[in-house]
Amino acid sequence: MLLLKKQTEDISTIYEIREKLGSGAFSEVVLAQERGSAHLVALKCIPKKVLRGKEALVENEIAVLRRVSHPNIVALEDVHESPSHLYLAMELVTGxxxxxxxxxxxxxxxxxxxxxxxxxxxxxxxxxxxxxxxxxxxxxxxxxxxxxxxxxxxxxxxxxxxxxxxxxxxxxxxxxxxxxxxxxxxxxxxxxxxxxxxxxxxxxxxxxxxxxxxxxxxxxxxxxxxxxxxxxxxxxxxxxxxxxxxxxxxxxxxxxxxxxxxxxxxxxxxxxxxxxxxxxxxxxxxxxxxxxxxxxxxxxxxxxxxxxxxxxxxxxxxxxxxxxxxxxxxxxx
Missing domain, CATH: 1.10.510.10 (Transferase(Phosphotransferase) domain 1)
Structure with missing residues (x-):
């Protein structure tokens, strides 16, 4: 399934942000609930300003995850883009x-x-x-x-x-x-x-x-x-x-x-x-x-x-x- 970047002005219209799960080198991961459902995801939030010069890394991560479907690999469920951020909705793992x-x-x-x-x-x-x-x-x-x-x-x-x-x-x-x-x-x-x-x-x-x-x-x-x-x-x-x-x-x-x-x-x-x-x-x-x-x-x-x-x-x-x-x-x- 091809995951195209879905454009949005405000990610909070799509997900209700619950709590911060962690942070990486240039991104933050939050627990988010899809509005209108009980579905939870780990939402990787990447500010575009920190992406300058690193776009290839993120595009690469998306390209890799788009090709992957395996029961022992965390899946990429959706990709959203706002004027300020790129959002990767990842399968939530809780263990x-x-x-x-x-x-x-x-x-x-x-x-x-x-x-x-x-x-x-x-x-x-x-x-x-x-x-x-x-x-x-x-x-x-x-x-x-x-x-x-x-x-x-x-x-x-x-x-x-x-x-x-x-x-x-x-x-x-x-x-x-x-x-x-x-x-x-x-x-x-x-x-x-x-x-x-x-x-x-x-x-x-x-x-x-x-x-x-x-x-x-x-x-x-x-x-x-x-x-x-x-x-x-x-x-x-x-x-x-x-x-x-x-x-x-x-x-x-x-x-x-x-x-x-x-x-x-x-x-x-x-x-x-x-x-x-x-x-x-x-x-x-x-x-x-x-x-x-x-x-x-x-x-x-x-x-x-x-x-x-x-x-x-x-x-x-x-x-x-x-x-x-x-x-x-x-x-x-």
């Missing part, structure tokens, strides 16, 4: 962020992690089949559809997605800690960067801390470039060999040898019955609290360091030879 939900659980097992990763893999595999690379997969972009225990997980935030017209992309964007080695090296890259990010997420889901981390960003980048990580004792002692094998195939240094989404979906840890049933909630939730409470304030600093690293290679984040302010910086949060 909260991935880590928050894990912390609230009564129990949590490797099998639960396998089920979560399988859902995200299915969604990303679908995107890849359309030639779309998400480019910013991270736990904060994985949301639960509802607050109920059996809720599905949803992939959100396509602010950095690119439709892969040719075989490779050349714009370095993403969140440090989840970026693939080829991205840091400013090499042409493709769908394999999403698989790497899913490897990082899978690792965290099983132990509660990231595979690559250092207070020093140059050292963090060095770890990623070497694909240098461990399955540390005691945190990995009760995790199956199958889970570790799965992660090794996703955190493969060479993108040519790295699993595709389809290969990952066929791995026994996802498709079989080998993921363990042992409760690992205590250890994982303790590590999540310890390692991710700080990430919100560190993220802006990391974004700056990431761009500095890219510029040391003599290129801007958009793959151009001249160093100038990268347009990805505001998108890393």
């Amino acid at each position: 909260g962020e991935l880590f928050d939900r894990i912390m609230e659980r009564g129990s949590y097992t490797e099998k639960d992690a396998s089920h979560l990763v399988g859902q995200v893999l299915g969604a990303v595999s679908y995107l890849h089949s359309l030639g779309i690379v998400h480019r910013d997969l991270k736990p904060e972009n994985l949301l639960y559809a509802t607050p109920f225990e059996d809720s599905k997980i949803m992939v959100s935030d396509f602010g950095l997605s690119k439709i892969q017209a040719g075989n490779m992309l050349g714009t370095a964007c993403g969140t440090p800690g989840y970026v693939a080695p080829e991205l840091l090296e400013q090499k042409p890259y493709g769908k394999a960067v999403d698989v790497w990010a899913l490897g990082v997420i899978s690792y965290i889901l099983l132990c509660g801390y990231p595979p690559f981390y250092d207070e020093s960003d140059p050292e963090l980048f060095s770890q990623i470039l070497r694909a240098s990580y461990e399955f540390d004792s005691p945190f990995w002692d009760d995790i199956s060999e199958s889970a570790k094998d799965f992660i090794r195939h996703l955190l493969e240094r060479d993108p040519q040898k790295r699993f595709t989404c389809q290969q990952a979906l066929q791995h026994l840890w996802i498709s079989g019955d080998v993921a363990l049933d042992k409760d690992i909630l205590g250890s994982v939730s303790e590590q999540i609290q310890r390692n991710f409470a700080r990430t919100h304030w560190k993220r802006a600093f990391n974004a700056t360091s990431f761009l500095r690293h890219i510029r040391k290679l003599g290129q801007s984040p958009d793959g151009e030879e001249t160093p100038r302010q990268g347009r990805c910086q505001g998108q890393v949060d």
Whole structure:
């Protein structure tokens, strides 16, 4: 279905604005109810004045979302434009962020992690089949559809997605800690960067801390470039060999040898019955609290360091030879 921008003088004639849900780099998201119905949406409100120079990013996000229809991907329902704003009416998801939900659980097992990763893999595999690379997969972009225990997980935030017209992309964007080695090296890259990010997420889901981390960003980048990580004792002692094998195939240094989404979906840890049933909630939730409470304030600093690293290679984040302010910086949060 083609979603044309619907013109309006005042968005409040279409939606009743209820409350603010959050804000991003250059937009605010509010809970809105469609007038004349009980239908609720998450309305992304983008002031046109902050769009100057970023129009391509937003047009790209709309172009991506228009093509997407999948049960595990947050849908774009409508697009409105007023003299001052652009409004994206997004499917409302109410279940909260991935880590928050894990912390609230009564129990949590490797099998639960396998089920979560399988859902995200299915969604990303679908995107890849359309030639779309998400480019910013991270736990904060994985949301639960509802607050109920059996809720599905949803992939959100396509602010950095690119439709892969040719075989490779050349714009370095993403969140440090989840970026693939080829991205840091400013090499042409493709769908394999999403698989790497899913490897990082899978690792965290099983132990509660990231595979690559250092207070020093140059050292963090060095770890990623070497694909240098461990399955540390005691945190990995009760995790199956199958889970570790799965992660090794996703955190493969060479993108040519790295699993595709389809290969990952066929791995026994996802498709079989080998993921363990042992409760690992205590250890994982303790590590999540310890390692991710700080990430919100560190993220802006990391974004700056990431761009500095890219510029040391003599290129801007958009793959151009001249160093100038990268347009990805505001998108890393």
